[in-house]
Amino acid sequence: MRTLHQKRTPPASLFAPQGFLSRDECQALFAQVVGLTTGGGTTKLRVSSTREGVAEWALNRTRVVSDAQHTDLTITRTIAGAEGWMRTRRLDADGLRHAVRMAEYLRLAHRPWPENLTDPYVDQPISHPTLWSEPTYQLGAEGCTDLAQQLIAPAESAGMISTGALRVVAQSEAVMRSDGMARFYPTTEIQCSMTVRDTGGTASGWAGVNHYDIAKIDPAALAATALDKARRSAHPVAVEPGRWTAILEPQATADLVAMIDAEALDRLKAEMRQGPFKGPTLGTSKISEQVLDRRLILRSDPMDPEGGFVPFEENDGTPYLPVNWIDKGVLKELKYREAYALAKLGYDHALLKPPDFRLTTAPGVPTMSVEEMIATTDRGVLVTRFSGVQLVDFGSLLCTGYTRDGVWLIERGKISKPIQNFRFIESPLFILNNLDAVGTPVRVFAPGSAYVAPPVRVRDFSFVALADAI
Amino acid sequence: MKLGSAAAGAGVVWPRRMLAEIQAARATPGAWAPTVRALLGPTEVAASALEAAKSAGAVYADVRFSYDQAESLFPFVGPTYPGPRRTEHIGWGVRALVNGYWGFAGLDGVATTDDAATLGRAATAQATNAARGKPRTVDLGRIPVATGTWATPVEIDPFTVSYEEKADYMDSIIDDIQRRRYGVAHTFAYITVERGDRLFASSEGSSISQTIFTTTSRLEVNVSADWMSELDGQRAASFLSSAGAGWEYILSSPLRERATQLIDEALGARRPQPVDLGRYDVVFDAEATAQVIAASIGDATALDRAMGYRANEDGTSYLRDPLSMLGTFHVGSPLLTVSMNRSMPHGVATVKWDDEGVEPRDATLVKEGILTDFQTTREAASWLAPYYGTTHQPVRSNGCMGLVDRGASEPPVQVPPNLVMQPGADELSFHDLVKSTKKGLAFVGGQSSTDWQALNGVGGGSMVYRITNGELDGTVGPAQYLYRSPDFWKNLVAIGGKRSAAPFGLLTGNTVSAVPMKVTNVAITDPTRKA
Structure with missing residues (x-):
């Protein structure tokens, strides 16, 4: 076996100088892949290359610090409309050759896709948001380790227990096609989240956010919030589940709004009578109907100053466009693919829904801070975030899950006491139609995505049972 | 062909x-x-x-x-x-x-x-x-x-x-x-x-x-x-x-x-009868039991969770003080014995060595209703040294280190082992348990999940039957069962015998072998009914 290995040319070092593959390195890789193909057709290479520095801590001590480089390649071969693809993490010549052969072999099992038989590729412009921050990149695993110490300190000196993670990701996403597409986008991201608990296990507080730029987040403030929530949530009392006026902090709003995802905002599905936006008959949808409170806008925009994201679909390079999916409560757009556009709309551009969103208010709508919402609430509950959210019914987007890490009873305009967690059954569409007050949207914790959501006060939130987990 | x-x-x-x-x-x-x-x-x-x-x-x-x-x-x-x-x-x-x-x-x-x-x-x-x-x-x-x-x-x-x-x-x-x-x-x-x-x-x-x-x-x-x-x-x-x-x-x-x-x-299953919400005697088939075992006992007895090491991610455990709970805490009725292994034939988590080079041992996590051990790694085993000392057991990893998602290029973490619910002494089957039930429900297959402390859970069946006078009497729905782990397992009144045991490979990367069981006083609700 040894001789077998020695006969091969030794692979070059896998460490990329920057920690992830540059534009030139991606292009060189693509040229190498194209050189290995046989049988004509087109070739597509997706490269996702990452350097990840992580400091995880538990019980006030660093648990593990990790520095890793990851590379994912997806090679797609399309011949006569049928495509086959192979994913690999091998960059050596043998690995690439094997992957190309496998993609070509698997293609034989596929039928032609109509989308692959359209006119020649015409490049569509993409937007160019700033998603790179040099200080974030430079932080690395070492910086995370030092920063983690500073975040642990306040909790430890207060006699509480901090557990959390700081993760710095520097990444390049590239999609290259032999018919001319050449996309490359480098991004950075810092993910910071932590849970502070007391030693008796009677209290738990959480805070977290992710952003491309470390300068736009305040880890020390997050640590203070988690500690403060833990302190104030000790020894919760049970209150009756039922329909409550609920103030959802931005994270809680986002946890539910995330369920209005790409599956729900799908035009073909809606027209086939699936999901919440299906129309009254086959082939219709709720486009142009009011589906949310008139004050709200659900938007995704790669150029969003707070919630920008990679401006193309990471598998096939299709640009993401700025879209108001729901504008002043009215459903404006549902996503569709190229094949749908060709068949139904007479043009060949897809409209895709990224996993990122901004839920915001229409211009001129008065907003309220969480403190103001509390001050103007006679009786209600304040929710930090939700956990284990699962879809129960696609047709109404009914979800179930639990509140977690800080729930308080509000009485006569004041937080009166911490209360036990609830299990809920509720739909984001229902609560955003029962909107009482809305605040200024902020960036929340959604690793790998950009969610911007406001705090909201809603009527009749359905808490169905107590959940005494802390 | x-x-x-x-x-x-x-x-x-x-x-x-x-x-x-x-x-x-x-x-x-x-x-x-x-x-x-x-x-x-x-x-x-x-x-x-x-x-x-x-x-x-x-x-x-x-x-x-x-x-x-x-x-x-x-x-x-x-x-x-x-x-x-x-x-x-x-x-x-x-x-x-x-x-x-x-x-x-x-x-x-x-x-x-x-x-x-x-x-x-x-x-x-x-x-x-x-x-x-x-x-x-x-x-x-x-x-x-x-x-x-x-x-x-x-x-x-x-x-x-x-x-x-x-x-x-x-x-x-x-x-x-x-x-x-x-x-x-x-x-x-x-x-x-x-x-x-x-x-x-x-x-x-x-x-x-x-x-x-x-x-x-x-x-x-x-x-x-x-x-x-x-x-x-x-x-x-x-x-x-x-x-x-x-x-x-x-x-x-x-x-x-x-x-x-x-x-x-x-x-x-297309014409389910509506079910009155309330508390019932419920018979679970082996697959439904396996789901509840994995979601409640499986998650709760992971030592890294119980010690708070995963508080910011998956969560902790309601068995939150392992050293004082081991050997004394009542997880459930004396009928409940659950062990872990990484050696079961055809088990998804079966290996010769774990990802720390430890040859995993079979360990009894819950013995006749009492908490007796946790799923551990080399570092985690030492946290239980005082307990192992007093019970004259070697301080040794149970072999639960594993690789996830990206394999070796990500740090290894504690992973779930295969779990085995010990069959009862009497050779009872699912149908025997149904026969012994005058009025109740039977859950067959389905899913179950718990909160981040493996404390409160909810589950549904792929098929839910009404039981009337010891007979399966048509399907009902929509219905799901709610549970609070310690209370639920205390109400376990009968379990199936050796011949009714069956293994199920789960998405969590382990196999759970379970037997049918009968639990009294289980809360039944409608999954789509709001407060």
Whole structure:
């Protein structure tokens, strides 16, 4: 076996100088892949290359610090409309050759896709948001380790227990096609989240956010919030589940709004009578109907100053466009693919829904801070975030899950006491139609995505049972 | 190789070509070895990583290599199914310990000796950096040095069976099912076969390689809507899940024998009677029991969770003070005994060594209702040293270290082992338990989930029956059961015997073997009913 290995040319070092593959390195890789193909057709290479520095801590001590480089390649071969693809993490010549052969072999099992038989590729412009921050990149695993110490300190000196993670990701996403597409986008991201608990296990507080730029987040403030929530949530009392006026902090709003995802905002599905936006008959949808409170806008925009994201679909390079999916409560757009556009709309551009969103208010709508919402609430509950959210019914987007890490009873305009967690059954569409007050949207914790959501006060939130987990 | 409906009901059909391959595979055990060895490369690569870590100041270091291949098949290759998929993941990782702090460095791809040394130094540098914090101690205990190779015993390496042959076999089954009864709208099936080649070496001298096979499959029969209720019917085969086995797992599954039963159940599920919400005596079949065991006992007895190490992610455990609860805490009724292992034949979590080179031992987590042990790793085992000391057990890892998502290029973490619910002394079956119930419900299959402390849970069945005077009396729905783990398990009043036990491979990467059970006073609610 040894001789077998020695006969091969030794692979070059896998460490990329920057920690992830540059534009030139991606292009060189693509040229190498194209050189290995046989049988004509087109070739597509997706490269996702990452350097990840992580400091995880538990019980006030660093648990593990990790520095890793990851590379994912997806090679797609399309011949006569049928495509086959192979994913690999091998960059050596043998690995690439094997992957190309496998993609070509698997293609034989596929039928032609109509989308692959359209006119020649015409490049569509993409937007160019700033998603790179040099200080974030430079932080690395070492910086995370030092920063983690500073975040642990306040909790430890207060006699509480901090557990959390700081993760710095520097990444390049590239999609290259032999018919001319050449996309490359480098991004950075810092993910910071932590849970502070007391030693008796009677209290738990959480805070977290992710952003491309470390300068736009305040880890020390997050640590203070988690500690403060833990302190104030000790020894919760049970209150009756039922329909409550609920103030959802931005994270809680986002946890539910995330369920209005790409599956729900799908035009073909809606027209086939699936999901919440299906129309009254086959082939219709709720486009142009009011589906949310008139004050709200659900938007995704790669150029969003707070919630920008990679401006193309990471598998096939299709640009993401700025879209108001729901504008002043009215459903404006549902996503569709190229094949749908060709068949139904007479043009060949897809409209895709990224996993990122901004839920915001229409211009001129008065907003309220969480403190103001509390001050103007006679009786209600304040929710930090939700956990284990699962879809129960696609047709109404009914979800179930639990509140977690800080729930308080509000009485006569004041937080009166911490209360036990609830299990809920509720739909984001229902609560955003029962909107009482809305605040200024902020960036929340959604690793790998950009969610911007406001705090909201809603009527009749359905808490169905107590959940005494802390 | 389409087999017409003439072959239906003739038992498992083993085509001649497959038999030939089975015989060939049996004749050459370890036929996989050359490729693995060639890819693993010379052991100098691993040695160079350990050497670099040690000379940089690590008191302990280990290196892992993983080469994971997977093939997924959707036999109905149409516009909605993406057809066959192949993935090949390869990665290295080094873990180093300095003054009680762990550092890790990982890299995807086939590494050179120099790359490995760089990884070794990088892991140690991260640990050294972390070690500037307040003191922390890690006690890894002593384990025997592990050397050797091991592979999941498979009769047919699934990667030696061509895609076409796998797809043809499944297509023929689907064709057969589609023609059996009027009303079968659509039969959905998929197969995923995985093979993981792993290398592990530690600075203590362990050096092992393992090949782990997993075959996962699902078969789901969908029937068209009932004219009256306008509800569709759906039933997934409970005998197909995930197993540490090769292609023979698919060939030996009773796909044809049980197809008619699946269709009948799917058709029967379309007119569920409404159920009055309230508390019932509930009989769970083995699959439904396995789901509850995994969600409640399985998650709660993971020691890293119980000690708070995962508080910011998956959560903690309601068994939140392991040392004072061990040996005394009542998890449930005396009928409940749950053990863990990584040695069960065909278990998804079955290995010879875990990802720290520990040969896992079988441990009883809950004995006759009392909490007796936790799922542990080398570091975690030392946290229970006082308990092990007083009960005269060696302080030793139960062998639950494993690799997730990206394989070796991510730090290893504690993973769930196979779980076994011990059968009862009396040879009772699901139907015996139903017979003993005057008024109640029966849950068959389905899912179950708990909150982040494995305390409060909710679950549903693929089929829910009403029980009247000891008989299954039609399906009901929609209905789900709610539970609070300690209360639920205290109400366990009867369990099935040895012959009713069945294993189920779960998505969490482990197998749970369970028996049917009867629990009293279970809260039943409507999953879609708001407050």
